[in-house]
Amino acid sequence: MENRSMKIKLARYIDAGFPIIYVNTFEEDKVDTIISEINYGKEIYEWNETNGYIDFESKTPLIEDCSLEMMLDMLKSIDLLDRKIILLKDVVSYFEDAKIVSKIKGLARLINQGADATIIIVSSVLVIPKDLEKYITILEMDYLNTDEIKKIIEDFIRENLGIQDVNERLIDEFAVAFKGLTEFEILNLLALSYADDGELTKRDLRLIFDQKQQMIKKAGILEMIPLKETIDDIGGLENLKEWFKRKAKVYKNMGKAKKYGVDMPKGVLIAGVPGCGKSLNAKAAANLFEVPLLRLDMGRLMGKYVGESEGNLRNAIALAEAISPCVLWIDELEKAFAGIGGSGGGAEVTTRLFGNFLTWMQEKDSPTFVVATANDIMKLPPELLRKGRFDEIFYVGLPNAVEREKIFHIHIKKRRPQDLKYIKVNELVRKTEGFSGADIEGVVKDAVESAFADDKTSVQTQDILEAIKNTHSLSEIMKDALEKMAKEYEKRKFKNASR
Ligand code: ATP
Numbered sequence: 309m310e311n312r313s314m315k316i317k318l319a320r321y322i323d324a325g326f327p328i329i330y331v332n333t334f335e336e337d338k339v340d341t342i343i344s345e346i347n348y349g350k351e352i353y354e355w356n357e358t359n360g361y362i363d364f365e366s367k368t369p370l371i372e373d374c375s376l377e378m379m380l381d382m383l384k385s386i387d388l389l390d391r392k393i394i395l396l397k398d399v400v401s402y403f404e405d406a407k408i409v410s411k412i413k414g415l416a417r418l419i420n421q422g423a424d425a426t427i428i429i430v431s432s433v434l435v436i437p438k439d440l441e442k443y444i445t446i447l448e449m450d451y452l453n454t455d456e457i458k459k460i461i462e463d464f465i466r467e468n469l470g471i472q473d474v475n476e477r478l479i480d481e482f483a484v485a486f487k488g489l490t491e492f493e494i495l496n497l498l499a500l501s502y503a504d505d506g507e508l509t510k511r512d513l514r515l516i517f518d519q520k521q522q523m524i525k526k527a528g529i530l531e532m533i534p535l536k537e538t539i540d541d542i543g544g545l546e547n548l549k550e551w552f553k554r555k556a557k558v559y560k561n562m563g564k565a566k567k568y569g570v571d572m573p574k575g576v577l578i579a580g581v582p583g584c585g586k587s588l589n590a591k592a593a594a595n596l597f598e599v600p601l602l603r604l605d606m607g608r609l610m611g612k613y614v615g616e617s618e619g620n621l622r623n624a625i626a627l628a629e630a631i632s633p634c635v636l637w638i639d640e641l642e643k644a645f646a647g648i649g650g651s652g653g654g655a656e657v658t659t660r661l662f663g664n665f666l667t668w669m670q671e672k673d674s675p676t677f678v679v680a681t682a683n684d685i686m687k688l689p690p691e692l693l694r695k696g697r698f699d700e701i702f703y704v705g706l707p708n709a710v711e712r713e714k715i716f717h718i719h720i721k722k723r724r725p726q727d728l729k730y731i732k733v734n735e736l737v738r739k740t741e742g743f744s745g746a747d748i749e750g751v752v753k754d755a756v757e758s759a760f761a762d763d764k765t766s767v768q769t770q771d772i773l774e775a776i777k778n779t780h781s782l783s784e785i786m787k788d789a790l791e792k793m794a795k796e797y798e799k800r801k802f803k804n805a806s807r
Pocket of ligand 1: 541542543544545581582583584585586587588589681683707715718744745746747749
């Protein structure tokens with residue numbers, strides 16, 4: 309967070325008489341510092357879960373065992389409330405309690421009626437009870453930018469290492485690695501890196517990476533996916549792969565490309581048949597771009613409180629942007645945005661969430677490359693498919709004969725490279741029309757397993773044919789749906805991922 313802009317915003321909100329300011333951050337200490345700097349002589353009533361009602365300066369309890377309710381009751385008239393700041397920490401779990409919510413609302417009303425006071429809620433999670441919605445203003449912590457991070461590193465070096473020379477490029481690398489971390493976390497990591505051998509070296513970058521992974525895990529909505537798959541693990545889908553390679557060239561040379569006049573790549577939507585390599589492509593793309601892959605779990609994003617899912621999306625996006633350059637993989641996009649435009653609370657939240665996402669996609673200029681995948685394009689709202697949101701929309705269909713041959717090669721080679729040259733892949737291809745990539749992988753896996761169980765020294769064509777016979781292919785299972793989808797893609801003129 310940049311202290312200064314946060315301070316200015318908070319001061320402005322307090323001056324403007326906003327009744328409740330919700331500071332969404334896990335840096336409580338910083339909020340304390342800011343409040344003491346901008347508090348012009350108002351009395352601070354602080355309450356937290358551990359100690360109850362405490363003295364803001366010394367953090368010692370003012371009244372033994374004072375519950376949140378008791379403290380709120382001490383302030384329940386304009387006179388009592390006047391010239392106070394009510395600072396509430398760890399209170400989110402109390403929002404389940406209608407009595408507490410109604411008491412907070414009562415105070416907010418008094419402030420609106422003229423009491424010179426402000427309620428400040430500090431929490432790392434954003435939960436807004438419906439009843440308080442119209443009284444609350446959210447204040448988001450900004451992440452540190454590269455220059456601010458560099459300054460922290462340089463200050464640290466000056467204080468701890470003296471003028472020992474840490475080269476400029478290493479500082480740059482550290483600064484990139486630290487993106488998305490708070491000042492507190494950065495200083496901790498610097499201290500840790502320094503403590504092991506008294507210097508800052510390239511090896512310490514590993515530590516930072518691990519720490520970041522921890523942080524992403526803690527935030528809970530994004531997941532960092534390990535990168536094993538490369539573009540060579542994908543059989544077929546040549547158009548899509550070609551497209552990714554071109555974007556990777558731009559992405560990896562962004563400075564040069566920008567100067568040339570090339571726009572920052574935004575992302576791609578890959579829609580189509582399940583099990584045909586959509587996820588595989590998201591992973592391969594991150595590998596090709598040489599950046600981390602973050603998966604956004606849309607299911608977990610949807611919270612049970614009003615504003616929670618929006619807050620979660622905002623946090624996820626902010627985190628991804630802070631970590632960028634990265635690929636942000638949004639899996640099962642249609643699940644998140646089903647029910648848009650409908651009526652009722654749930655649909656409303658979804659519609660708003662969707663609006664926020666669209667705006668972000670439209671205006672985004674950070675190197676966060678979005679790979680969205682969807683099985684059912686029919687469920688996606690048309691706004692999403694308009695130009696300007698994604699750089700391109702591809703559909704992935706069932707693999708054709710040439711592609712099936714490649715997919716067989718990849719999966720046999722992965723498990724039984726020694727058998728590959730004796731296996732008649734052509735024959736397998738002929739027998740697997742309507743099979744998805746995942747079906748083919750399944751067939752190979754089964755054949756290898758049964759050959760092993762039968763003590764065979766090698767896997768042969770016949771073993772795989774046997775497995776094919778025992779498989780119900782995807783097109784057998786969902787024939788009508790697949791045909792309908794194929795027509796839809798044609799109608800909408802999406803690009804075919806295959807050549
Ligand atoms: P879903 O929508 O069900 O998640 P998906 O299209 O994302 O499906 P993937 O997860 O990419 O499918 O594919 C499932 C598995 O099938 C992959 O892990 C891979 O092993 C295999 N597979 C699918 N398509 C291909 C392909 N074109 N080349 C090689 N392997 C493939």
